[in-house]
Amino acid sequence: MRARTVPTASGRTASGGRSRRGSRWVRAAHDRFLATGTPPAGLDPVVAESWRRSLRSGVDPDEPHPGRILSADELAQYRERHPLAAAMPLARAMLIESAVDDGLVVAVSDDVGRLLWVEGASRARGAVDRVGFVEGAVWREESAGTNAPGTALATRRPVQVLGAEHFARPVQALNCAAAPVRDLRTGAVLGVLDVTGGRAAGSRMVLALVRATAASLEAELARIAREHSGAHTAPGAYAAPDALVAANGLVAANGLAAAEGLGAALTPGAAVDLSVLGPRPAFATPRGPAPLPLRHAEILLLLAAHPAGLGADELAVLLHPGELSDVAVRVEMSRLRHSVGPVHVGSRPYRLARPLRTDADVVRGCLAAGDAVGALAAYPGPLLRRSTAPGVERLRADLSAEVRAGALAAGGPALEAWVASPEGADDHEAWTRLAALAPPGGPLAARARAHLSVLDDLLR
Template identity: 45%
Template structure:
């Protein structure tokens, strides 16, 4: 008997798994029209596939890409409106998922995964497709998937097996429901259960729906009781990795994020002070900031301007130092590497440190971070984690990494297509280098 197709919003018969895979392959190859796909898989999945294809999602993508969050994932989790309701989600879903082969995920409204917990074995398998905190599982980032499509449509739904747009996700099934602010109705994020075919049942849909309602009620009760209206002060957060402008991110008394854009020189100074908690003299800063003769008068003038940007309560003098602890994206990458969490470090690394900086100290730190992360990824590859190496090689820094592509080509357990791709990339590099 066919299973009711709850992912389509109406009671229709689901196609068999083999039929579904065949329709997906025909659609991706451009060999069938929209009406055929809709009649085969239903309008919800068909329209999601069309949005995924139009948005440029690669069905052969190894997993979701890293999210471009305002700040790093730890910072985002600390300040997210769903954080106070995490105990409710754990009690209703995570506790029962610990030995059931199921992964519980909570995402922000933009599709960034905030928490991924549950059965340890299932969580490790999910890491292979980058179903990890900090990854972008919006529909535009990962194609058709339950949390991403639930957010796109603002409705609960289920995505089973080959209904996923990306092939790497097709061994999984998932059920997700959006969560809203109890006062404004604004979309806060989504709750998702990911696992085998059992999570695409009507009972699972009812459970996830009930959990979303419980979370909204919990947030409403906290608001009525006045709890969480004035959260504990959060540490300022420094964002200096990747191609975006460097930012100083703070949280007001109501938990709202505020980002102040920094000049390149101010970003240099804050990075150096964060790495030198003991403080730096004006003379020492001058040497670290510019290999030419930067005079201390210029340094003092920059410090005076910086104090106005970040607040005098955060910056001391004689020596110049940060007066209160801060967090930073570069610090989080180093911390993850120190803890042996290479996947976490890669998730938190959107790109090099302050690429426009002329500071020799920043250049040294940039090289140190990039080289350490690359070496850690290569080491993980020798222990059976080619997925991490593939993600590194897909980044701008890794694209021309010939040694990395050679290591990927020679990795054990690689598919024939992935090995052929590595060989082809090496051939292209050799051609370019003559």
């Protein structure tokens, strides 16, 4: 999902396009959505998708239930051991102290949406207290509906939610902006930084400030980790070897590198011809990776999976869940040859002129070598995640299952990386295994138990 645009004070978006709808229109859209289950055209797509997720999760729009609130002792113990505790002095200096003057509340949650710290102006604290936005409560979408910290956690991206865009009506008097805070060594989301309040929290400058502060907290945590790793390694701690943080926020390790904006994983001496795991498919050219249309990526991937070749009718069945004519297939093949060259694709049946190496092959190669950590580092997300082609969906499910099985079998850093990913975030079996393997009494065990309690509440 692409980052949303944010309106300026003049009502125009920062990118110069049309501004978001007014509060009266959004409130009416919210009422229509609850009646029909279909968001109206013109609604911010980030909000529309979040409303759908909230509705599917069974959130009551009039009485949301933010989950079991930890006791004061439980919360104090959990906060003390949480990685974000080390960054709180910087958060207070950069954001919380000024928030008091601006009548705002700053909240920091963990990676499952549990609010660990809620600090700020007393008047604003009273307003958020009344809707259950309090320390120890869980504000992920499945519990509280659309809200900035919960939606930032669901999308893994900065987000701003204004007034009636909140799914739950009791929260619609508030505005909020939030951004994930990541561990730069592993790419794992540690939690979310949020600013909530009245009109001031709806400013585009607040979202920019939240994003900048989150980046500063990430850098501070990385600095602290470097200092600690130079002296000792804490029990259960993991430092990714030669880890590099790519421009798209994904991490590559064990000699893997992420191609900027394409998500292609490469290993030294073994170039990838086709990138199918990143946010956009890409094909290798002499001048570097070139973006590839989704349909062309689907065809190349399916042909790579069927080296003996596919007839037009077979390819049509694998490409489309309904009916796709042989003529349509031939047209796409002609376009594909024009795009990647006839040297790559033959016909009668359609097959590759030479094997193509994909970044999915890199993942499978790591798994075959017993390197589950390397496999997770090379796996930024599901295979061609936007594809609805039946053949691709099967390949996607197979690869995801293989990665999950490798992480569960390996434990340790691989298992930590799996549960930190969107696919593994709600994997109860994986979190249970992590809790069992983590050093007793350590921060990882506490985090796993806290996450399991949230999942158990959602499953009830």
